[in-house]
Amino acid sequence: MRTRLAIELHSLFERFFPERRLFLKSDNDTRFIRLSSETQVAAVAGVAVMVGWTAMATAILLMDSIGSGNFREQAKRDQATYQERLNILSGERDMRAHEALAAQDRFNAALEQISAMQSELLASENRRRELETGIEVIQTTLRATMKQRESVRTELAELQQETGGTDIYMAAVANPAQMEFMTEALSRTAAERDQIASDAQDALSQRDDLELEIQLMQERSDEIFRQLEEAMVISVEPLDKMFRKAGMPTDRIIEEVRRGYSGMGGPLTPLTFSTRGEELSADEVRANTLLKQMDQLNLYRIAAEKAPFASPVRAAVRFTSGYGTRRDPKTGGRRMHNGTDFAGPRGTDIFATADGVVSHAGWQSGFGKLVKVKHAFGIETLYAHNSKINVKVGQRVSRGDHIADMGTTGRSTGTHLHYEVRVNGKPVNPMTYIKAARNVF
Template sequence: MRTRLAIKIHSFLEHRFPERRVFLKSDADTRFVRLRPETQLIATLGMVLFVAWSIVATAIVLMDSIGSGNFREQAKRDQMTYRARLNDISGERDSRAEEALAAQERFNAALAQISLMQSELLTSETRRQELETGIEVIQTTLRQTMIQRDNTRAELAALRQNAEAEGVTPLVAGATPLQMDFLSTVLSETANERDQIEADARAALEQRDEIELELELLNERNDQIFRQLEEAVTVSVTPLDKMFRNAGMPPDRILEQVRRGYSGQGGPLTPLALSTRGEEPSAEELRANKILDQLDQLNLYRMAAQQAPFANPVNLGLVRRSSGFGYRRDPKTGGRRLHKGSDFAGRTGTDIYATADGTVTHAGWQSGYGKLVTIQHAFGIETKYAHNSNLRVKVGQRVSRGDHIADMGNTGRSTGTHLHYEVRVNGKPVNPMIYIKAARNVF
C-alpha cells in the first residue's frame, strides 16, 4: 500500500516537476547535475516561503514606520497640549497663592481687630459699671441731702412756731445781747446749711446729667464696638465653616470633638459675670456673651484647622502636580489601577512639609512607597509622604503643620523624582485636593 502511494506521488511530481539535468561543461570534461522532482519541489517551496517572508517583513516594517510617524506626531501634539495645560495650571496656581496670601492677611487682621475690640469692650463694660455705681452713690447722696434739707426746714418752722407761741417776738426787743447772739448764730447756721444743701443738690443734679450723657455716649460706643465685633466674627467664622463643609467634615461634630479634647486646658473664653442678686442679665451682657461664644467657636475652628490636612505638602512654586487621585494607566505595567493620592514632581531634595499637627507612626522603608513618612492626625485622618530621598522625623515624634519632615526623592516604585501624597480617613483613601482646595481663600 505504501509502495503504491509512493509511486502515485512520484508520478504526480514527475508530471508537475519533470526531471531536469543541468550540464556543467569545462575545457577538459562535461558533467551534469540531476534535479529530481523531489528536489525541485523542496527548492520551489523554499523560494515561496522566502518570498512570503520578505513580503510580510516588508509590510511590518512599513506599517511600523507609518505608526511610529503617527505616534511621534501624536506625542508632539500631546506634549504641546500638556505644556499649555501646565502653563494654565501654573497661572491659576499663582493666582490662587496670591488669593490665599491675601486671605491669610485678612484673617490675621480680623483676629487682631477682634482682640483689640474685645479689650475695648471689657474696658467699656468696666467703665460703665463704675459710672452706674457713681450714679447710684450720687442719687443716694442727693436723696439724703434732700431729706436733711426737708428736716432742717421742718425744724426751722417748728422753732419759729415755738418762738411765736412762747412770745419770743416781744421778748426780742428786750432780749439780752447773749440771747440775740445765740439766736443770730442759729439762724445764720440754718441759712448757711440750707444754702449749702441747695448748692449740693444743684451740683449733684448737674453731675448726674453729665454722667447720664457720658453713659449714653458710652452705650453708643459699646453698640458700635458690638456691631464691629459681630461683623468681624461673622467674616472670620463663615469661611472656616465653609472650608470644613467642603472637606466633608461636619463642623458641629468636629468642634465638639475639639471642645472635648481641650476641655481641661481653659480653651473657651470666660463669659461676662452676671448679677448675683437674682436680676435678669442685661441686653449688653447677653450680647457680649454671644460674641464671646462666637470667639470661642472661632478659636475651636482654629485649633481644628491645625489638626486637619488643609495645607500643601510642598511649596507649589517649586513643583508641578504630575498626577491626580483616581483611576489611571499604571506607569510601570500599563494596566488600569487606582492611584490613591496626588503626585508632585520636583527636584531631588525639595522640602516636604507636614500638612497638619499629628504624631509620626511610620518613618522608614515600605515596599512600593520607598522611604515613607506616615503621620496620624485627629478626626481619624492619616497622611502619607512617599518616595523620599531623606527622612527628617522619627516614629513617635510630634509634628506641627509646616514642619520639614522629609526631602523629595525617587525611591520605591517610582519613575522619577516626585512626592506621592496620600490622605486616608479611617483607613480609606480620599482625594487630598479636597482639603487643599477647601482651604483656598482661607489660609
C-alpha cells in the first residue's frame, strides 16, 4: 500500500517538477547531480517557508514600530497632562498656604485685640470699684449728716419746750450762744447737703459715661470674638478634615499629643475677669471656648508635623505605579505592591514627609539603598532604591529634610523612588496621606 501511494505521489511530483540533472564538467571528467522530483518539492517548500517567515517577521516588526511610536506619543501626552496637573496643584497649594498665613495673621491680630480688651476691662473694673467706694463714702457721709440734722431738730424741740413755746428768735436773743450754735449747725448741714448733691450728680454722670464706655467695649468685644471664632473655624476644620480623610481618629491623636507635650500645647488656664467667685459671664465663656480651640489648633499642628502629610519629592516626576495588586515588572506575574513609585532623573532630591527618627539607613535586599523613618502614632515611612543616603541611624529628621537621592539600586527596572507608609507594621496607601494634605499644606 505504501509503495502504491509513493508511486502516485512520485507521478504527481513528476508532472510539475520533472527530474533534472545538474552537470559539472572539468577538464578530465564530467559529473552530474541528480535533482529528483521530491528534492525539488522539498527545496521549493523550504524557500516558501523562508519567504513566508520573512514576510511575517517584517510585518510584526512594522506593527511593533508603529505601536511603539503611538505609545511614546501617548506617554508624552500623559506626561504633559500630568505636569499640567502638578502645576495646577502647586498653584492651589500656594494659594492655600497664603490663605493659611492670612488666617494666622488675623488670628495674631485678634489675640492682640483680646489682650488690649482684657487690659481695658481690668482698668474699667478698677474704675468701677473706685466709684463704688466713692459712693459708699458719700452714702456714709449723708447718713452722718442726716443724723446730725435729726440731732439739731431734737435740740430745737427741747429748746422750744424750755422756752414754753415762745418764739425761737426771742429765745435765741435771750441766749446768744445757743443761737450761734444753731446757725453754725444749719450752715454746715446746708453745705454738706449741697456737696452731697454735687457728688451724687457727678457720680450719676460718671455712671452714664461708664455705661456708655462699657457698651462700646462690649460691641468691640463681640466683634473681636466673632473674628476669632471665624478664624478658628477656618484654621481647625481643614486640619480635622485632613486627619479624618487619612483614617486617623482625631480624639486619640489629640490625646496622645497632649500627653507628650504637656509644656507646649497643653490645656490653657481659663480666663477670669473677677475674683469674687461669681459665675462666668457670656464673654468669659466665649473667651474660654476660644482658648480651648486655640489649644486644639496647636495640638493639631503638632500632630500634623508628626504624620506623613507631604510628598517625598518636589521635582517634576512621573507617577509610575500605585498601591495595590499589579503586574510585576520583572516576572510578569500578579503581585501586591505595598507602596507608590515616583520616576524621575537620577539624583532627584528625596525629602522626609514628617518629623521622626531614622531607624534604617543602608542596603536591604530588594529595596537597594533604603531609608526608614519612625514617626509618632505607630507610623513608619520607607524610601527605597536610592543612589545616595544623606542620614544615619538614630538621626532625628524634620519634615522637608533632604534624606536621600533618587536612584535605581536593588530590584528595579529604572530610576525611581519606591515610597511606603506603614501603620503598626501594616502597609497602607501613601496617597491617602498625600491627598488628604493637598488643601492644607
